[in-house]
Amino acid sequence: MRIAGLSAATGVSVATLKYYLREGLLHAGVATAVNQADYDDTHVRRVRLIRALVELGHLSIADAARVLDAVDDERVPIHTAFGVAQDAMVPRRERDDPLHAAAMVEVDRLVERHGLRVRPDAEVRAVLADALVAMSRFEMFGATPDGQVLDSALLDDTVAAALADAEASIEYVPGDAERSAQMTVVVVGTVVFEVAADAIRRMALEHASAVRFDPAPTRRQRVAK
Amino acid sequence: MRIAGLSAATGVSVATLKYYLREGLLHAGVATAVNQADYDDTHVRRVRLIRALVELGHLSIADAARVLDAVDDERVPIHTAFGVAQDAMVPRRERDDPLHAAAMVEVDRLVERHGLRVRPDAEVRAVLADALVAMSRFEMFGATPDGQVLDSALLDDTVAAALADAEASIEYVPGDAERSAQMTVVVVGTVVFEVAADAIRRMALEHASAVRFDPAPTRRQRVAK
Numbered sequence A, B: 001m002r003i004a005g006l007s008a009a010t011g012v013s014v015a016t017l018k019y020y021l022r023e024g025l026l027h028a029g030v031a032t033a034v035n036q037a038d039y040d041d042t043h044v045r046r047v048r049l050i051r052a053l054v055e056l057g058h059l060s061i062a063d064a065a066r067v068l069d070a071v072d073d074e075r076v077p078i079h080t081a082f083g084v085a086q087d088a089m090v091p092r093r094e095r096d097d098p099l100h101a102a103a104m105v106e107v108d109r110l111v112e113r114h115g116l117r118v119r120p121d122a123e124v125r126a127v128l129a130d131a132l133v134a135m136s137r138f139e140m141f142g143a144t145p146d147g148q149v150l151d152s153a154l155l156d157d158t159v160a161a162a163l164a165d166a167e168a169s170i171e172y173v174p175g176d177a178e179r180s181a182q183m184t185v186v187v188v189g190t191v192v193f194e195v196a197a198d199a200i201r202r203m204a205l206e207h208a209s210a211v212r213f214d215p216a217p218t219r220r221q222r223v224a225k
Helices: A003-010 A014-023 A041-056 A061-072 A078-089 A098-113 A123-137 A153-170 A179-213 A219-224 B003-010 B014-023 B041-056 B061-072 B078-089 B098-113 B123-137 B153-170 B179-213 B219-224
Strands: A030-033 A036-038 B030-033 B036-038
Touching: A003 A014, A003 A041, A014 A041, A041 A061, A041 A179, A041 B123, A061 A078, A061 A179, A078 A123, A078 A179, A078 B179, A098 A123, A098 A153, A123 B041, A123 B179, A153 A179, A153 B153, A153 B179, A179 B078, A179 B123, A179 B153, A179 B179, B003 B014, B003 B041, B014 B041, B041 B061, B041 B179, B061 B078, B061 B179, B078 B123, B078 B179, B098 B123, B098 B153, B153 B179
Parallel strands: none
Antiparallel strands: A030 A036, B030 B036
C-alpha cells in the first residue's frame, strides 16, 4: 500500500507518518518510484506500537524511540526485555536527597524479602525510593521521617498482588513467537496494562472511599453515583 | 518564618515559592512589613503537597492547581474526594473512536460485575476504555479486534487485588482529622501510592519475565542480576 493507505489503515495522518519516518521510528517502505514507496503489515503494526507508546503511554517521541531501540536490538534477551523497555519509559533524573539513600536501602530489603530478580541498576528501584521518600515526608503508609518504613505490610501485600498479576500477564507473551512479536507484547503490555491497572486502582480507591466515608448512601445519592 | 526560612524548610528555591504564590497554589503569608511576610507550618505542608504533585506525580502547574482547588473546596465531600482529585490528575481528551464506545460498555460491565461505586462520569472510566481499545488493537489480554473483552479473568483478578489494596490504603486516612488533613492524605496517597504501585508492578514483571524466559540462571548471571 502507499502512504495514504497506511494512513487509512492506522488512522494516523500522512504528515505524522512522514515525521515518524524522518525520526527513524518507522522503517522505510520499499521504493517503487521517485517519491513513492510501498508499505506493508509490518508498517501497520509498527505505527500501532508507536501510537500505543505515545498516545496511551504519554511517552515523548524521544522516549518512544529509546523503547523502540530496545525492541529492535537483537542483543537484548527477551528475559531482560521488560526491564530494559521499562527503564526506557522512566525519565532518568539526579537525586541528591539524603533521604533517598535511606529509601534505596528499604527498596533493597523489599527486593531481598520477596526474592525478586530485578537488576541492581534498574531505574525502577530509584522510582520506588522516590515514592518512599514522599511517604516519609508526609509520614504516610508506615514511613517515618528518617526514610525508614516501619510498617511494610501494605508494600508487602502490594508486591504479593503484583507478583500474581505479573505471572498471569507474562503468560500472554507467546513462548514460540519471533523475538519481535514477543517484544511487542512485552512493550505494549507494559504500557497498556499499566494504564489499565492504574485506572482500576483509581476506581477501587473511589469505591473504598465511598464505602468508608459514606457507608449508607440514600437512594438519591446512589442514583447520582 | 520569612520566605528564606520557608525555602530552607522545604528545599524549594525562593524564586519557585514566589511563583507558587503568584499562581495562587500557595496562600499568602501574613504581611509584617512592606515586601515582607511571615510563613508558618501550613505553608510548609502546602509546599510539600505541591512538590509531591509536581515532582513525583509529574503534574503540570495547571493540573496541580486543579487538584489543589478540589483540596480547598469545602463543598467537595471527603467520600468523593478521591474521585475528584483523581479526575483532576487525568488529562481530559476527546475520543471519537468507535471502538472506544464498545470499550466503555466493557468498563460498565466490569464496574457492575464488581459492584464498584464509581461515578458514571468519572474520567477514569474513559482511561480504562482507552487501555481496552489498545488491547483490542493488539488482540492482547483477551481483547478481540471489535473492542470486546472475551477473557476478562486478568481484569477481574486485577480488580480484586486493587480492591484489597484500596481497602488497606483507605484505612490510612485519619477518620477524626480535619477535612484539609484528610484531603492531603487522599491526594498525596493517590499520587505517591500510584508511583509506588507502578514501580512494584514493573519489578514484578521483570521478575516474572526472568523466571519464565531464563528459569535457571547460571551463578554468573545470578550475580549479574
